[in-house]
Amino acid sequence: MNDDSRTFTQDASSQAPHDVALWRGAVRKELAALPGPAQERSRIEDELAQMLRDEAEAGGIECQSPTAVESWLASQRHRFETLVAELVNSLPQDEVEASALASAPTAGMGTGFAILSGIQADLKVALRALLKRPALTAVILATLVLGIGLNSAVFSILNSVLFKPMAVVQPEQLMRIYSVVPNDFVLEGPSAAPDLMDLRSSEAVADLAAHALTFSALSIDESAEIVVAEMVTDNFFELLGVPPLRGRLFASGDQTVPYGSEGDTLVISAAAWGRLFDSDPDVVGRVVRLNGHPLEIVGVVPADFRGLLRGLEPAVWVPVSTALRIGATPSTNSGTATMESLLEDRGRRWLWGVARLADGLSADQAGAEMENIAAALKAEFPDTNDDRDVSIIPLSNVKVMPAFDSSIDTVSAVLLGLVFLVLLIASANLANLLLARALARRGEMATRLSLGASRSRIVRQLLVESLLLAALGAAGGLMVAYLASWLMSRVRIDMVVPLQVSVSPDLRVVVFTVLIATLTAVLFGLVPAIEASRTDLASVMKESAGRGGRRMRFQSTMVALQVAFSVVLLIFAGLALRSVVNATNINTGMQTAGVAGIMLAPESQGYEETEVVGFYEELHRRIEASPGVQRVSSASHLPLSLFINTNPAVPSRRAGEDQDTWPQVDTGSVDDAYFDVLGIPMLRGRAFTQGELDQEARVVVINQTLAEKFWPGEEAVGELLVTNPESDPYRVVGVVGNGKYRTLGEEARSFAYFPLRANTSMRTVVARFDRPQQATGRLFEDLAHGIDPHLAIANSGSVEELTSSSVLIPKIAAAVFGVLGLVGLLLSAIGLFGVLAYSVSQRTHEIGLRIAMGASRGRVMALVARRGLTLVGFGVALGTAVAVGVTRFLSAMLYGISATDGLTFVLVVVVLLAVALIATLVPARAALRVSPTEALRYE
């Protein structure tokens, strides 16, 4: 016997000989196996304790200590078994089901099975509690699904593009090979073909393959389009371990130089097979034309392999030498080069290398080996390899290429951060709801606590509830993610080459969704649960008099934070939206209404120079003959279409300066009608003449910025512009108005127009129509196909459409921020409404009293509204402060608007206050309906 128990015995006997609690405790132990809700059990224990005590007393049995009571009850134990069995039969069946709740503290915690069945009971109770208030549950689930779904959708997209492991065999053995130029902007770049062949001979690699992207015209029967094509070495698929879905993929054979033992073949992606061939089972063996040359399809690549450059999904793969022979130019090679120079010149670095390490070799060992080879190459070929090193990086550590990866990571992180903000707003609603519910049941909690249920037991029950909500939220969220992915995969961004990203949620998306849902549930369910479990009987009794101050504080903080987050999101959205408006209103220096055009490059489809000339002459004639056409023009490219040509240039008086110091000027080639068709004002001088175009005369038209820069305060017309010290200068014949050339947000930029040569293959042909509705891309496509049905069309449409990529980024940003902002606003309004409605219901008594005492309706409404608007005020102030701090990170993508634009801030605040006012007025009106008599009878 220790001191404690002796003290207890003495206390018990000195205060009351047969202390009720003593009997109750002993009876409870005997009834541990009894199921049933806490209330019912407590009643049974109470009654039995009383009767047993009577019986023991009457029998003169000594029962003054816990030990004595227990031993007496133990002597009756054989009766208790029957008693429990009898009682169970008498209990209503649903009460038995929900029983484990109360029995757990003594009987349930011991075994894992008991805990499991306890949780099962918790789940049943939780489900019943949720179903009891279907409307509220629906609202909370909707916000959860929205919040979780948004996160899952964004993660799903990022995952598909960036994180998903590549579908290759043993990816841990695969290394990317980069050629490194110290101090260059792009540190890890492509490699030269012969260098890769030398690295391939290393003992460190089992094999090495290479690939490079190219844009090519793919013609199938009558139709043609520009696609992303990838030229690969013959061993590419073999090395990666990609099996064919149909037919076969390229095979290396025994070639020492794997650049084209394959001949005129190509393989197509699963996506291209579906989209272009309707998944035709007999696609293998069909002949298509790539750049006008017939190639035979030998196989289909499985859907889960989309090339090694994430986000750029090739539609076709072609052997390197085949691609070069049919005139495909690798996107990594600037300028023109012969096939021989691309394959043999160590100065031309255009191939991306990928190696599979020899068995048992680590990346570090292989790296050291490759550095030796690079050092040997330096010594052997000092002219080309002097400043070059080799860098090998595990494939799994590279997203697109090392130079881009960090900015891709940043953008992903910002996007995930923003959607997470929305989830936080949704979660705040969840927390508030759970807290309100938990505290509405505080009587039950207190009874359970007083009956000996542990606090952890009660927290568990509440957590099970929030986990159940989270599970439902996760399920809904996944559906949203799948829906978003389905939509995303159907979006094709029409640029020069239609970009498409296949998004397919996988296990990682599921895991991510479950993780954030669980996190949400635990974080936002735990606070209310702990708060509710703090309840003790005394405070519950007092609760009816006052209000739970702590819990109102918690809820209010949540709402203020929600409002703050929403303000930030809405300000982002507002700025992005106004940017788009500004961008579309920016003066591009052109009058483009009623102007449309088409982008073509027939040379890439095998046209000879004379054929190119003939084709465009015919196209011009046919367009001119079409109804409504005023005038037709050709240019090398349109401004704002992502094509940038630059040339060093100086006025003739500075021609003696070092050529390295000559400024770079943006250039384009245009014909005589260009300025007229595009509505670019001729300020001085004139446009080119047909004669100048025919003779390829050395004349130039410059924009105002260039004129003022090179000939400040002078007349530029008639002056000479030098672009190359070795060739004749160009005489300025005209000065035209400024425009936007690269981006809408750019500062005034110099631009020089040169005469378009008749044999220029890659062109945009534009025409001005009488009426804007006549200006469609369709007409141009039909006319071009009327001349050559197999011609691939890069792009067509109105000038706005052809230059739409210039507003793509602000439009995407506005859409993303707009959606996030609206969702955030909606969720905050729900949260605000919920908190105020709850506060009104809590203050029914007080409000009723006030009305009874003669308070005017206005005063009562003001009472409620003041509370809501104070919360909103705090939130708005906080959100605005945060927004001022963070919007500057957006400034790079804003057009003609400051990151702290006052009007946007004010508008957002006004919108938010308006929504808040509505969310406030509904509960405030409800307060007016409180009937004084009812309110005072309450309790």
Added chain:
Amino acid sequence: MTKPYTDRERKKGTADLLVLALVGERQRHGYEIAKLIEQRSGGSLVFQVASLYPLLYRLEKKGLISGRWVEKAGERRRRFYRLTAKGKRFLGEERQRWREFVEAVERITEPELA
């Protein structure tokens, strides 16, 4: 009309009848009921509280009796049971059935009076 008893029902019904009859006189608390059964049966019927309680609980759940906590001055708080209207009807029927049963038994077991 009353239905005849099955064997199981009779055992249960007998105990029920005892309790209902005792509570029908006036409201009583649990141990008192157990004690009265013992006294009036002259000690031939003994119900321990632990055996009696499920019976009381069941009768209350069925709505035949109803209990309430009563605290009398100088006495401890106890739960007192009384007969409900439904209980009264049920007790009447039970008594009738019991009488029929006893009469049947008597007719068979008593020697016929000459």
